[in-house]
Amino acid sequence: MIRLSAKVIIDPPVVLAPMAGITNVAFRRLCREHGAGLYVSEMITSRALVERNPKTMRLIRFDPDERPRSLQLYGVDPDVVSAAVRMIVEDDLADHVDLNFGCPVPKVTRKGGGAALPWRMALFAAIVRAAVRAADGAVPVTVKMRLGVDRQHLTYREAALRAQDAGVALVALHGRTAADFYGGEADWAPIAELAGLLDIPVLGNGDIWEADDALRMVRETGCAGVVIGRGCLGRPWLFADLAAAFAGRDDRCLPGLGEVAATMRRHAALLADWVGEDTGLREFRKHVPWYLKGFGVGSELRAALAIVGGLAELDDRLGKLEVDQPFPYEVLGRPRGRTGGGRPVALPEGWLASQDDCGVPHGAELADSGG
């Protein structure tokens, strides 16, 4: 159990990773129904929040029964991040704020944002301090980061210490650099290093595909808890497995295709409730291959499900599945979602020349959320 505040208690010590375009109110509900822990929103751009951009205001929606409400902020300007956190506190928009310093997407790092930002250590510390000060003890602030820009430019050690000094409640570390993107295997050794170095809890992240991987990460690194990203794509029931594993039980969810189809239908309906049937079903399409991974589904039906346009059409196509298939054991422990990686990181010119420059990188404060 990890206690961040009276309202934010993470028990079991399992966190749904923020994933842009995935961990919206609909997917979080599906995951929450399977287990306890903390379920983080997709990344919200601090500037868009402060400007009350309509899309962003929709993205920060929580269900009435969703507690704690956990919101991830992205920002590169201490003043804007401060204003966003103040707004969250004053308008009672969330119970927890996580700061994103791990985004490896070229459009973000090219401007000095995301995983590139902690290299500018003084700016990083200023952002984290501004967030903690604006939270003023009303909501815990946490930080999520990668190992660094690349193996020659690691930042996690110093950034974690500075974040701790600034007053964050915990640090989550993904065992990859920005250059690694999602390729290769996550390096868990730095997670162990931080767990030994910091006084605050450290969460480990990277390549937890099954509940037993989570137990292994805790055992091998001494981290206080785990953050689960791609492993739960197309299988929100992984959180039931994680709850069982942390309770010392061996039972695991292995739903057959009939149950998976019912979850798909529910996921689509929740998305439709959130943003309307048209947009909701468009959002749903990306989940289809993850749900169907390993099941025997003809290529034509698979393709038809991946372009489904409405709930009635979805019902019709799900009705054509041969639903008496058992869970395909061969997909257990296998990566899902993004796995590409290993490329030079796009950075602003001269970015690596100085770590002390506190200037806000021009154009890195995205106007829009998600992505």
Ligand SMILES: Cc1cc2nc3c(=O)[nH]c(=O)nc-3n(C[C@H](O)[C@H](O)[C@H](O)COP(=O)(O)O)c2cc1C
């Ligand atoms: C589609 C997708 C979207 C993501 N969006 C975010 C995000 O908004 N904020 C963030 O901090 N990390 C984001 N991540 C990174 C994950 O939170 C996590 O750190 C990463 O996937 C590694 O964990 P895993 O190996 O369990 O997937 C995203 C990852 C994926 C696959």
